Amino acid sequence: MPASNLIRLRGPYAPVLTPFKADLCIDTGRFVEHCRWLESQGMGLAIFGTNSEAASVSLDERIELTEALVAAGVDPMKLMPGAGLCAIPEAVRLTRHALSIGAPGVLVLPPYYFKTPSEDGLFAYYSELVEQVGDARLALYLYHFPQMSQVPITVALIERLLKRYPDTIAGLKDSSGDWDNTRTMIERFASHGQGFSVFPSSESTMTRAIPLGAAGCISATNNVNPARVRALFDLLDAKGDASEIESLQRDVDAVRSIFQRLPMIAAMKSTLARARDARGWNIVRPPLQSFDESAARDLDAQLARIGFELAPQQA
Template sequence: MSKALCGVFAPVVTPFKSDLSVDADLFVRHSRWLMSQGAGLAIFGTNSEANSLSVTERQQLLERLVQDGLDPARMLPGTGCCSITDTVALTRHAVDIGCAGALMLPPFYYKGVSDDGLYRYYAEIIARVASPKLKLYLYHIPAFTGVPITLTLIERLIKDFPDTVVGIKDSSGDWSNIEAMLKAFPGFAIFPASESFLSRARPLGAAGCISATANINPVAINRLCAEWDQSNGPQLQQQVDAVRQIFQSYPMIAALKFATAHYSGNPAWDIVRPPLTALPAPQKTQLLEQLQHIDFAMPGLKD
């Protein structure tokens, strides 16, 4: 079993134009900035509004990133859909274009499904993509999907597909679950969804983190991921926690986009696709005051 990826990945926020079409130029610009700050690209994640994007939009955006010279070896696109055929199309496309892996939600419409049913779903995807290049990362986010990925299922998938199922993102927010996975599956690439777990997870072998706030604080999170065991580790953890705690007290996607709009000087970033809504004005004011209080900045973002 190989640990294909490590480090910090951002579920890249997706910019939209006033007509709600995707702003591909702005998407490339932000992705390039993130990579220049040391972050990999977990495009089409939860905070990317991925499930508000069509299969075609996702494929076109991925192609645009690669055409513009961004390295697919540091890309982990989200490909999981409710439909097997959509998931296969996105996953095969990611493999063919050279992405390092595919981050795959379980099918999330039907609730109360069994581990056997989820196993069949993932096994079917693997069989249909039919590529030794496929590196599949499971995506455990039960608060959104209502479909947990259990340790029993992980064990079964690793056993049957050791060269394909190589990692997981755990967005449960449950340290006991993260810790149990780290202890049960050494060598499996486990990414907590919050940098707040890094100082506890890295000593147990966590590969890094895939964090929403890597969109706006990539350098500090990347430094913590690399230096957690140094003398300045506790201070680095405290600094990223301060930023994380501010953002997670707001609707995360709207807050990330507003901050990006503010620090880039581009108000287009404030647009979200329905049914989401932008932060109301009082929350925008409050968020900026909190960020100014901790001297927060996004250097190099503004053109």
């Protein structure tokens, strides 16, 4: 078995939604249940991504939630925790914790408070993180989401990082929604050295992206439609039947396109609340806002029209 920093992750991941209680505390039990269900549906667990409201979750809460998953028997090899925090000491702490529980990779936003940082400054951020973590097991996935972070991860930055840390820099999540950028990332880097896993942020790109060399996808809607996205990935991975792929791609696109037009986090939580008969699922932390009754009914009606139903949770 290769050192863990030489493993390159593959497959579909869900940026796991974080459930809260009425007092806005974390609902750890429900979080663990949701993770176990996603795992049972074939998903990797990108805990503490944007759709996890990670920015609204404290460092201590992230560590506690991760510990709760491990205690509940979730396979740490399925985890890709978000560990990008603007303050390097906090990013180091979270990354070390991820390594300590056996996670095979972390997903790291650039520091996003200061705008228009230089390429040297961003290189220094990632470089400090790698050096201060100081652990050969580290596999770091870069998180490119310019609309949210305002700080892009450029080709030039990736090249410099790969040159300096060829074993450690393991891939990229591309949340730009810009197919040209995703294709560029795959073509330039996917076959680099040990490999470089490019994860687009939507299952809608899979039929194009996987044959080019993408590693999978890390997509919000994998929280609600995991089994079919997994099936599509497996079919593509096995170079399966083209018409079957086309049909399944159309299928997952139909679900995606409904959620994509909405505030996705609140919409997915509303869907989980209805399907699991658990009103608490609706709760988000400010500044986000929950769906009201009318938005929820409208979403339900749209999903009913395409015959979508959330897969049940195992007892």
